[in-house]
Amino acid sequence: MTDTYAPPKVWTPAAETGGQFASINRPIAGPTHDKELPVGKHPHQLYSLATPNGIKVTIMLEELLAKGHQDAEYDAWLIKIIDGEQFSSGFVSVNPNSKIPALLDVSAVPHTRVFESGAILFYLAEKFGEFIPTDAAARAECMSWLFWQMGSAPYLGGGFGHFYAYAPKKFQYPIDRFTMEVKRQLDVLDRNLADRRFLCGDDYNIADIGTYAWYGNVVLHDQYEATDFLDVKSYTNVVRWATEIDERPAVRRGRRVNKIRGPEELQLAERHDASDLD
Ligand SMILES: N[C@@H](CCC(=O)N[C@@H](CS)C(=O)NCC(=O)O)C(=O)O
Numbered sequence: 001m002t003d004t005y006a007p008p009k010v011w012t013p014a015a016e017t018g019g020q021f022a023s024i025n026r027p028i029a030g031p032t033h034d035k036e037l038p039v040g041k042h043p044h045q046l047y048s049l050a051t052p053n054g055i056k057v058t059i060m061l062e063e064l065l066a067k068g069h070q071d072a073e074y075d076a077w078l079i080k081i082i083d084g085e086q087f088s089s090g091f092v093s094v095n096p097n098s099k100i101p102a103l104l105d106v107s108a109v110p111h112t113r114v115f116e117s118g119a120i121l122f123y124l125a126e127k128f129g130e131f132i133p134t135d136a137a138a139r140a141e142c143m144s145w146l147f148w149q150m151g152s153a154p155y156l157g158g159g160f161g162h163f164y165a166y167a168p169k170k171f172q173y174p175i176d177r178f179t180m181e182v183k184r185q186l187d188v189l190d191r192n193l194a195d196r197r198f199l200c201g202d203d204y205n206i207a208d209i210g211t212y213a214w215y216g217n218v219v220l221h222d223q224y225e226a227t228d229f230l231d232v233k234s235y236t237n238v239v240r241w242a243t244e245i246d247e248r249p250a251v252r253r254g255r256r257v258n259k260i261r262g263p264e265e266l267q268l269a270e271r272h273d274a275s276d277l278d
Helices: 052-066 089-094 117-128 136-166 172-192 206-220 236-246 249-256
Strands: 044-048 074-078 102-105 112-115
Touching (some): 206 236
Antiparallel strands (some): 102 112
């Protein structure tokens, strides 16, 4: 790999790009192999991994259960993305985009698939009438922050995280570009949270769950080992907001589901019963 690059007339993939996750990247969609997904006994079948996008959904499901919605019960099946399990025929039938998280609601008629973490949060919020405001203006604010998060996270993960932590070498140009944007996003959040307890005001909702999963990880859990580099402590309102969410029992539970890295006592590869987390 060189520092400068003259793009050819028609792009073809390099034989070896290097960097983490290079082995699962390919320029086409669709399945690579035939394999059905397992289906358990609960209304919701989740196929996922405890990445920031994955924990959004397990946190939401644990929050719904904590509110007493027994119908929110779920089986959480592990999808090892590094092994390419998101490219099985079964997974692609639930998410044609081959990315976790993917949800199959087998209590719905017909069985309903939902992919994209933001869409899953919204689906569950609507289904249970929880963590989403009913008033039109408040709902618009909630959806605005939820969509903001969905649009912003790729700059944080795919941009900053990739070039700062996963690329085969440190290249200054993309690191500078994405650090600029991530710090701007942190400042957007910090200013909004200066006079709001949660993103939309006094109430915790799906916008907080989605945004916490990414920015909470960065400011509290040293995601990408960039705590000092991004000077996360200077975003005091973000840290205060993320800390409050981080301490919620349902958040603690949800973060552990489909987790196969980190301290062993916090890992839970699959969840098929509430007692798996006790
Ligand atoms: N916009 C999607 C992004 C999902 C996503 O990027 N998932 C990653 C893990 S966090 C994944 O499955 N990567 C596997 C791959 O790219 O093959 C969402 O929010 O659900």
